[in-house]
Amino acid sequence: MTTTVTATVEAAVAALRRGEIEWARTSLSARRQLLDQIHGNTARYAQEWVETAAGIKKLPLDSPLLGEEWVTGPYSLLTGAAALAESLLALEEGRSPVDGYPIRPAPGGRTAVEVFPHGVFDALLLNGFSAEVWSRPGVDAETVRARAGLGQRTPASTGGIGVVLGAGNIFSIAPLDVLYQLYADNRVVVLKLNPITDPLLPVLEKIFAPAIERGFVRVITGGADVGSALVHHPDVNAVHMTGSALTHDAIVFGTGAEGERNKAAGTPQLNKPITSELGGVSPTIVVPGRWSKADLRFQAEHLATQRLHNNGYNCVAAQVAVISADWPQKERFLDELRAALERAPQRPDYYPGSADRVASARRTYPQAQAIGARTFIEGLAPDRREPALRTEYFAPVLGVIELPGDPDEFLARAVRVCNDEFEGTLGANIIAHPASIKRLGERFDKAVTDLRYGTIAVNAWTGLGYLTARASWGAFPGHILSDVQSGIGVVHNALLIAEPERTVVRGPFRPSPRSLLHGEFSLSPKPPWFVTNRTGATTLRRLTDFAKNPRVAALPSIFASALRG
Structure with missing residues (x-):
């Protein structure tokens, strides 16, 4: 030194x-x-x-x-x-x-605190979106309040x-x-x-x-x-x-062969508490249903955004889409997804090693399709031995797994695969038509509950959980130093809730005005964080200006820009 x-x-x-x-x-x-x-x-x-x-x-x-x-x-x-x-x-x-925030029982003896929307401005600016922080099982509302x-x-x-x-x-x-x-x-x-x-x-x-x-x-x-x-x-x-988990292990156990021996023996060389947020391979489950052409296009852009925001250099970027092999609209959705990847603005590879990681993915998967600077891989196996399920590419690489079964069987199988075969537990997304959610009923709720991820987003991207100050952000609890996965502990969590288990984010399946025409009560147009949003920079700059000094007078210009997106 x-x-x-x-x-x-x-x-x-x-x-x-x-x-x-x-x-x-x-x-x-x-x-x-x-x-x-x-x-x-x-x-x-x-x-x-x-x-x-x-x-x-x-x-x-x-x-x-x-x-x-x-x-x-x-x-x-x-x-x-x-x-x-x-x-x-x-x-x-x-x-x-947490006083003043809606609190309700959640499945499995958990307690859910509704952290978004909080106040009229939240309800207006992101109408139709919501977020809850769930406690761990067995923690009641009074304990949440007290701690x-x-x-x-x-x-x-x-x-x-x-x-x-x-x-x-x-x-x-x-x-x-x-x-x-x-x-x-x-x-x-x-x-x-x-x-x-x-x-x-x-x-x-x-x-x-x-x-x-x-x-x-x-x-x-x-x-x-x-x-x-x-x-x-x-x-x-x-x-x-x-x-990355590799950096974490180098800090905790040391480097090289000695570090590997320390990790295998469970003998950390850093003898003080360490918390971490380490990413992983995030899935997006696409529940089959009857979607319109506009639905297919919009949700393809949604999935493309989950991968391409910040060019894929996000710890919670969706890396693998899990879709139904028996969905009659599967090929149409995949066509729209390829088109969305192609339409998204190109951008420089600023993050070190990006090109090497893309090249590695293409060598591993000869069937990979190059869509501009993006890589699209079909035919992945739902098996932990599959490299794309255990390697966080941290680059514009998106893969697809197909699972058999009707919607009920597919969803249950998809949850098992995401829990058991994917590396990491930071975030998982579910895209599902409102009619499918209604028909699945308790089985859909069970799927959300069964997913072992720190943030779960339904018809939204888990990145919105990151942006929600009062939501918790971190891996699903339970990891240990020698198998750290997506990390230990949480951050953000501005209500300072003790030991939260997860955040659950929900959004509208369709943007306004189509949402209103189809019975969804949501006034939100295409989200400004979509990589295909034409006015995203203006809208989000104005939203930041609003956050400096929240006021009614600033709302019309934000809405006007958002509607043009």
């Missing part, structure tokens, strides 16, 4: 040691005011953030894809800080953060120093992870940026300036040597990382 690395790490840790003493003395009111300041700074520097992100991802400033950077950048931090501030206000006033608040229930009992190893794909991940360490875990925190995101250092330092000045947060750059020095520093109490 060089002198420079040592000096950087020691300076950060020394500042945080002093800062922890101050953090323990900081009242809930002052902590809430800090969130308000971070919110204000995020609003002030949002444009700089997005322009810097565009440079990293090689997107022109007039690209329609820039909407992704608005909504997964400053918008996510704005809404996350605001929602956390509401939770702290509740605790200040002697209430539970919500996590580290802020005992603010003077701080948790030491935490390290966040930032992600390099979605640029709100790292700052939101910092907030979670600071508030949920009640730790002061040093963020080590992924080298891809080093250009964001100046804007993040401006956003977190009030926390940096008081020693609550440090943001530093550097390579693996800096990260290693941080996580192994004796004064660091906990680690959180976003990345």
Whole structure:
């Protein structure tokens, strides 16, 4: 370790040691005011953030894809800080953060908290979408209420120093992870940026300036040597990382043959708590039904978006579609899916190793179709030995599995395959016609309950769960260090619900006005995050502006842009 690395790490840790003493003395009111300041700074520097992100991802400033950077950048931090501030206000006033939220029993002795929509603006801006956080089995509503608040229930009992190893794909991940360490875990925190995101250092330092000045947060750059020095520093109490399972195992068990032996023996070399969000191979189950031509086209664009948002560099990008071999409309849907992949805007491969991973997929599957820079693979087997089910390509590669059976048999079989054969448990999507959901009834509800994933989206993309500040985000609970899959623990979770099991997101099958014509009560047009949305950048920039200062006067321009998409 060089002198420079040592000096950087020691300076950060020394500042945080002093800062922890101050953090323990900081009242809930002052902590809430800090969130308000971070919110204000995020609003002030949002444009700089997005322009810097565009440079990293090689997107022109007039690209329609820039909407992704608005909504997964400053918008996510704005809404996350605001929602956390509401939770702290509740605790200040002697209430539970979940008070006022609809709570109902969920299957299997669970409790569901409806976290979206929350208020009139949510109901108007994403009409027809909803999200619930489910507890683990056996946790009743009173227990959820009593335990919500996590580290802020005992603010003077701080948790030491935490390290966040930032992600390099979605640029709100790292700052939101910092907030979670600071508030949920009640730790002061040093963020080590992924080298891809080093250009964001100046804007993040401006956003977190009030926390940096008081020693609550440090943001530093550097390579693996800096990260290693941080996580192994004796004064660091906990680690959180976003990345791959390979990186996780290198941190926890070491590298090379010695690391493999340590992992096999279950002897970690990092003897402190580590939480993580690690991605995986996410499925989309397409339930057969009678769909119109417009339905086929819209849902094909939906599935293409689930894969191609951020060019597939998402931990929850859908990698494999699970469809019915006996669906009479199967070939028409696959034709529409190929067309949607072709229509989606082309974009640079900014994430390191993308081209190599695409080439590897094409070598593994000679039958793969090249659709522009995208790769489409049919004929996958529902077997864990299938490489595409255990390799997260993190690139524009989409595969298809076909399973036999009528809708009832197909859905039950699809759930088993997703649970037992796919690598990872971060997110799973289900696309189903409302008539199919109604006909399946309790069997459909059972399928949602049986899926072992941290976020499940019905007629929506699990990425919406990421964007919902009060939803939990992370793997399905139960993984261990030696078989970490999609990680351990959750983030976001702005209601500070203790040990949630999953988030369930639901959306309309059709966009407005077709939804209304077919009896779905939803006013939402084509979602602005669709990669085929023509006005996505404008709509999501305006939505971010709204999140800076929610107000009725801003709604008409958002609606007008959304309707043109």
